[in-house]
Amino acid sequence: SQQGEEDPQALSIQEGENATMNCSYKTSINNLQWYRQNSGRGLVHLILIRSNEREKHSGRLRVTLDTSKKSSSLLITASRAADTASYFCATDGALGTYKYIFGTGTRLKVLA
Amino acid sequence: DVKVTQSSRYLVKRTGEKVFLECVQDMDHENMFWYRQDPGLGLRLIYFSYDVKMKEKGDIPEGYSVSREKKERFSLILESASTNQTSMYLCASLRDSSYEQYFGPGTRLTVT
Numbered sequence: 001s002q003q004g005e006e007d008p009q010a011l012s013i014q015e016g017e018n019a020t021m022n023c024s025y026k027t028s029i030n031n032l033q034w035y036r037q038n039s040g041r042g043l044v045h046l047i048l049i050r051s052n053e054r055e056k057h058s059g060r061l062r063v064t065l066d067t068s069k070k071s072s073s074l075l076i077t078a079s080r081a082a083d084t085a086s087y088f089c090a091t092d093g094a095l096g097t098y099k100y101i102f103g104t105g106t107r108l109k110v111l112a
Numbered sequence: 113d114v115k116v117t118q119s120s121r122y123l124v125k126r127t128g129e130k131v132f133l134e135c136v137q138d139m140d141h142e143n144m145f146w147y148r149q150d151p152g153l154g155l156r157l158i159y160f161s162y163d164v165k166m167k168e169k170g171d172i173p174e175g176y177s178v179s180r181e182k183k184e185r186f187s188l189i190l191e192s193a194s195t196n197q198t199s200m201y202l203c204a205s206l207r208d209s210s211y212e213q214y215f216g217p218g219t220r221l222t223v224t
Contacts, residue, residue, distance in 0.1 A: 031211060038218055042116070042215030043155075088154065090213075098143050098162070098206055099170065100213065104154035 006089060006106040014111050019076040021106040023089030024069075025078045032065060033090045033100070034074050043088065046074075115139075116216040118203055124222045131190040133219050135203030143206040144186035145213065146170075146178065148199040155202065161186055193223045 007022045023032070031050045035043040049056045049065045049072065056063045062075040076083055086105040092098070129221050138143065147155040147170075157170030159178040167178050175197060179187045186205075192195055195211035200220050204213040 026179075033213075035213075035215075039153065040218070040220075041211070042217045043204075044215070045212045048211060092211070098145075098211070099157065099160065099168075101157070101171075102147075102155035104152060 006087070006103045008106060009104070009108040010109070012109040012111065013079060015081055016062075017079055019079050019083070019108055019110070021074050021087055021108070023072045023074070023103055025072075025089075025091045025101075026070065027091075029067075029091045031092060032063075032070075032072050034063060035088045035090060035102075037086045037088065039085070039103070046087075051068060076108075079108075079110045081110050084108060084110045116203060116214050118201075118206055118216040118219050120219050121217060122222075124218050124224065125190075125193050126224055127194060129190075129193050129223075131193050131221065131223075133182075133186070133188040133190075133201055133203075133221070135186045135216055136184050136212070137186075137205040138184065139207070139214070140183065141205035141206065141207060142183070143208070144180065145204040145206070146176075146186065147202045147204065148172070148190045148197075149202055149218075150199050156190065193221075195223050197221065198223045 033048045034046045039041045047058045049063050060077045065072045086107050087107045090100045090102045116137045145160040146158045161167045161180040177189045202218045203216040206213045
């Protein structure tokens with residue numbers, strides 16, 4: 001079963017608006033990562049947040065992590081049409097390994 | 113920049129055929145992965161390899177095998193292709209220091 005579950009499954013917003021997507025997971029983790037996938041392509045790493053961090057920023061991206069609730073959120077500010085993609089969270093489901101578990105993804109559509 | 117290449121973008125095979133999917137990375141990464149991606153199911157790990165000739169089963173290894181004879185190359189083998197193996201196959205390699213996975217562009221395999 002999937003460790004990470006993203007919410008919502010799909011999101012449609014206007015250019016310039018903020019987009020927020022959430023990820024929930026089930027077991028303890030060392031770190032959680034977010035990836036982007038443009039249609040029909042491979043995934044691209046966006047940001048990693050460690051279990052001892054609560055918030056991290058990278059450009060227009062802001063990630064939060066709440067280990068007590070086993071959840072994370074990805075905020076994209078001032079969205080652009082080029083942000084249209086699917087976004088996945090990935091967690092190291094088994095401590096001490098590189099066996100990451102990906103969620104089912106959020107499909108984001110940014111309308112120009 | 114890290115580059116992960118996959119031998120084919122699109123592949124059509126017949127039921128019962130033996131299928132080889134090749135993946136090559138150019139950054140001397142120890143860890144390599146094979147995933148399949150299906151609508152609504154996200155990415156599921158088939159196999160991963162943490163060194164030459166070393167491999168470990170992922171969540172859905174049935175019907176697949178892998179080979180890693182050289183560090184840069186990780187092959188996925190479908191011994192006898194079946195229609196339920198029609199999917200997008202993604203290869204990735206991982207940078208140990210950052211836990212970041214680098215993905216290839218994917219191979220869309222259709223088994224008829």
